[in-house]
Amino acid sequence: MSTHDLYVHETDAPLWQIPATGNARFTWEYDDGRDRLLALYQKGKDKQWDGQRRIDWDLEVDPYDPLGTPDEALTLYGTPYWDKMNEAERAELRRHYASWQFSQFLHGEQGAMVCAARIVESVPDMDAKFYSATQTMDEARHAEIYGRFLHEKVGMLYPINDNLQSLLDDTLRDSRWDMPYLGMQVLIEGLALAAFGMIRDTTDKPLPKQILAYVMQDEARHVAFGRMALRDYYKQLTDAELREREEFVIEGCYLMRDRLKGAEVLENFGIPRAEADAYSEQSEFLQLFRKLLFSRIVPCVRDIGLWGERLQRAYVDMGVFDMGDHNLDQLMAQDEEIAEKLDAERFAAEEAERTAEVAEAIEEGKTLQ
Numbered sequence: 001m002s003t004h005d006l007y008v009h010e011t012d013a014p015l016w017q018i019p020a021t022g023n024a025r026f027t028w029e030y031d032d033g034r035d036r037l038l039a040l041y042q043k044g045k046d047k048q049w050d051g052q053r054r055i056d057w058d059l060e061v062d063p064y065d066p067l068g069t070p071d072e073a074l075t076l077y078g079t080p081y082w083d084k085m086n087e088a089e090r091a092e093l094r095r096h097y098a099s100w101q102f103s104q105f106l107h108g109e110q111g112a113m114v115c116a117a118r119i120v121e122s123v124p125d126m127d128a129k130f131y132s133a134t135q136t137m138d139e140a141r142h143a144e145i146y147g148r149f150l151h152e153k154v155g156m157l158y159p160i161n162d163n164l165q166s167l168l169d170d171t172l173r174d175s176r177w178d179m180p181y182l183g184m185q186v187l188i189e190g191l192a193l194a195a196f197g198m199i200r201d202t203t204d205k206p207l208p209k210q211i212l213a214y215v216m217q218d219e220a221r222h223v224a225f226g227r228m229a230l231r232d233y234y235k236q237l238t239d240a241e242l243r244e245r246e247e248f249v250i251e252g253c254y255l256m257r258d259r260l261k262g263a264e265v266l267e268n269f270g271i272p273r274a275e276a277d278a279y280s281e282q283s284e285f286l287q288l289f290r291k292l293l294f295s296r297i298v299p300c301v302r303d304i305g306l307w308g309e310r311l312q313r314a315y316v317d318m319g320v321f322d323m324g325d326h327n328l329d330q331l332m333a334q335d336e337e338i339a340e341k342l343d344a345e346r347f348a349a350e351e352a353e354r355t356a357e358v359a360e361a362i363e364e365g366k367t368l369q
């Protein structure tokens, strides 16, 4: 079925076109890679997987509660609107929220695929081109999986959020080669990773859990790549050049915090935008959620050397400054472990089932004799 039949409302145009301004770069040095980047490239190749096979698509999903979201996590909870809604309307609201959230993941993954391909084109070093080529494939897989989940299991999609689109636009329009890294690998991926993690760790539904755990296993590599490449490059920049990057980060962070709240979902339920914004400000759950969204960005920004005074002040203002101390390596090791553990559990269960089937067949064989 065409995706256009599943959008809650029409998208602006069937194609979104951003003019490219940067240079494509070739290098003739093929044997001068940085060991850590090449090791990451090797890992990227070793850990390829097929979303059609690794994910158990036969698992059922309730489209009206795809994630098992508790009531308190919904913006409207505790408001007069919520009190007036019957169970069917609340279920519809859950479906819309899940659809909105996963649609942003899907559009973000397409953005990540395009940015990774742009990096292949524009980054000057071969080791980074190699790595980014594996990431392009990873992002294609992610977009494919989220798309399938929305088509088959939720049956509804939301267009891209305006502010996510504008951040992507700024990221891709810029001619400096490090900007797709900063906008995509650090900001958008950092935010997405934190959101994936919160859902992965709280949902009790097996299908979305598998999807998020396996996608995060790849994303851990992507963030590591952005950090390595930018840390090296930013050491060579002047103070003025670093401040420009910091301004971009500050603006992007405020934009994501204040504008990526799903107010468009509530508008579909007849609630005016200003009121929807006010409800999401009031919700304690959402306040915490929005803070946690920065748990991967802040330590990364600090690590790559964008830690000027203005940026630090902005993070104090947002209440996320302390997250700069989070240990990213540890978080990423955990992401890998969770995916591997999930595989081990699933394969152990399948193995047990197979053994039981074999034992049963032997028993049947005996009675036939």
Ligand SMILES: [Fe+2]
Binding pocket: 109, 112, 138, 139, 142, 215, 219
């Ligand atoms: Fe991705």
Ligand SMILES: [Fe+2]
Binding pocket: 112, 139, 189, 218, 219, 222
């Ligand atoms: Fe990614």
